[in-house]
Amino acid sequence: MLSQIDFKKDLKKQLFIGGSISLLLVGILIFLFFQLNSLAKEIASLEEEISRNQQMFANFSILKIQKKQVLPIQEKIFKMLPSKDEVLAIVGSIGDWAREFGLKQSFAFGSEHEDKETGLNSIGFNLTLNGSLDSFSGFLRKLESAPQFIQISSVEIIRAESGYQINSSGKIYKK
Known part of the structure; x- marks a missing residue:
């Protein structure tokens, strides 16, 4: 039979080995955690990225479908726009309309501009x-009914000796 001393030594040895193994397992568990x-x-970050990419692809597909619907309309609009040379004819029409309403007019071109959003x-x-x-309001009605795309962005009305002076600026859309 084992003596009490041997039993205590064995127990200490087993406790030491068991404790060491337990500490090692706890360390491994913490490391794995x-x-x-x-x-x-x-993984969560990648899932989020996948979700964003799927949403982008869905939006892209919708945009491709909408582009097919918009292209014919866009082509019709561009056909209606005057070319750079035809813009000069518009200036002549503006002069004719001004004379029709008894207005003296002065016209000056500004700079060209390309709108990146619309492509116009x-x-x-x-x-x-x-x-x-009264003549000016008649002129504006005539200008609004013109087949060309003309946008007036600002109007300044000044009282002058012989009536009014109207200063305006705007854009003529072209191809």
Whole structure:
């Protein structure tokens, strides 16, 4: 039989070995916990990126469908826009309309501009008219009914000796 001393030594040895193994297992578990935690964060990040990419692809597909629908309309609009040379004819029409309403006019081109969002080109202009307000409102109605795409962005009305001076600026859209 084992003596009590041998039993105590055996017990101490087993406790030491068991404790060491337990500490080693706890250390391994802690290590694995941190490794798996960082791995879980990386997986969540990748899942989020995959979700964003899927959403982008869905949006891209919608945009491709919408582009097919918009292209014919865009082509029709561009066919309606005057070319750079045809813009000069518009200036002549503006002069004719001003004379039709008894207005004196002065017209000056500004700079060309390309709108990156719409893809439309435009030429800025400044237009000065002298005459009555009634004549000016008739001129504006005529300008609004013009087949060309003309946008007036600002109007300044100044009282002059012989009526009013109207200074305006805007854009003429072109190809």
